[in-house]
Amino acid sequence: MNDQAVQPAGEASQGLTQLQRVINIFAAPSKTFADIKAGHKSWWLPFIIYVILGFAFYGVVNAKVGMRQVSENQIKLSPKAEDQMAQLTPEQREQRMKISTAITQGIFLGTPVVLLLMGVIISAVLLGTINFGFGGKAKFGSVFTVWMYAMLPSCIKTLLGIAVLFAGTAPDSFNIKNFAPTNVGAFLPTDINAGLYSLATSLDFVTIWTLVLVGIGTAIVAGTKRSSGYIASFGWWALIVIIGAGLAAAFS
Template sequence: MSDEAMVQSGQGLSQVERVVDTFMAPSKTFTDILRDASWWLPFVLSLVIGVLLTSAVVQKVGWEQLVDNQVQSSPTLQSKIATLTPVALAAVHKQMILSFKVGLFGGPLFALLIVLIVAVVLWPTINFVFGGKAEFKRVFCMVNYAYLPLAIKSLVAALTLYLGVAADNFTLDNMLGTNVGYYFSTPGPLKTLLSSFDVFTVWVLILMSIGLAIVANTKKSAGFISVVGWWVVTVLLTTVSKAVFG
C-alpha cells in the first residue's frame, strides 16, 4: 500500500515508528504527518538527551572550563577581558557561567522556540512563493522530526565526554569534529563559515527539504530551495556577524 493510500485509509505510523522512519525512510514519516501532526515524541527525546548532555558537561567539563574554552574561541572576547580588573573579570566569568546554565538547563525549550521560528519562516515561503498547501501545524511537526539528527549529535557529544574525551577544547557551539571548521585552530569568520557545513546540519537540511515538499504538496525542488535558501542566508549573516563583532 502506498504512503498516500495509508493516509487516506486512516492507517498510520506510531510515534516510535515515525522516529525510526525519520532515519530509515523519512518520506513515510513526513507523509504520516498529513494524517496526524502530533510532535510530542521528538520533544521528549530532545528533553531526555538534553538532560544527559547537561550532566556530561557539568561532570566532565565544568562551568569554569566551559567559560575558558569559550574565551579561547573568541579573539574579540579575549581582547575585551584582557583589560579588566580581577574583580570585573570575576564578574564576567560569573555572568558567562549563568548564561551557560540557562542555555543548557533551558535547552529543550530554546530548541522548541527555534523549531517554531523555522516553521514560521518556512510556512509562508513554501505556500506563497511556491504555491504550496501546507498547514502550519504540519510544517511545525515536520521540523520537529527533521531536527532529530541534532538530538543524535548531542547524544554523541555526551557519550564522548563520558568516555573521557579531553574537555579542554569543548564548546557548546561546536561540540564534535563533524565539520571542517572544528579543526581550525584560529577563531574567526572562516572557522564560523566552515563550521556551518556540519554533517548533522546537512542531514537536517535534507530531511527538512523532503518533509516540507511532502506536507506542502509541492515539487521536491521547492522544498530544497526554501530550506537551503534560508539556511544560506542564516550562514551568511552569522559569518558577517562573527567578522564584525567577533
C-alpha cells in the same frame, strides 16, 4: 451496506505510531512525512527525546568540563572578548565570569523552551516560504511537526558529543559551539580566521541531513515539488550561514 466504517469528515485515519515515525525518519522518511500530511501531527515523542538527550549532555558537560570552564573557553576563542576581560580588574573579571557562567547554564536548563521557540519561528518562516513562494498548501501544525521529526539526526551529534567527552577531551579545549566531529571546522585549528571557521563549521553532515529531511517533509505536506522544499530549507540556511560568518569575522 459496506462493512467498512465510513471515516468522519475532517478526522484523520489511523496511521503510523510516533515510534514508527521516528524509525522511518532514518529508514523511509517519506512515510513519516506522508503520515503527517494525512493529519497525524503528534510531535511529543521526538520532543521528549531531545529534552532527555539535552539534559544528559548537560550532565556530562557539567561533570567533565564544568560550566565555568565552558564559558572561559568561549572567551579564549574570541580575541576581542579576551582583550575586554584583560582590561577589567580581578573583581570585575570574576563578576563577569559569574554572569557568563549563569547564562551558559541557563541556556542548557532552558533547552525545552528554546526548542519550542526555535520550532515555532522556523516553522513560520518555512510555512510562509513554501506557501507564498511556491504555491504550497501547508498548515502550520504540519510544518511544525515536520521540523520536530526532521531534527532527529541531531541526536546523533549529541551522542557523539557525549562520547567525545567520555573519551577524555581536555576541559580547556572543549568548544560548546562545536562539540562533535561532524563538520569541517572540527578538524581545523580554532585560531584561523573567525569567518572562515564559521563557514567550515556550517559544513556539517548532520545539519545537511536535517535540511534534506526538512526539504522533503515541507514539500510533501505542502503538496509542492521536492525541489521547492529543498530551495526553502537550504536557501534560508545559506543566508544564515553567510550572515553568521560575517558577524563572526566582524566581532571576533
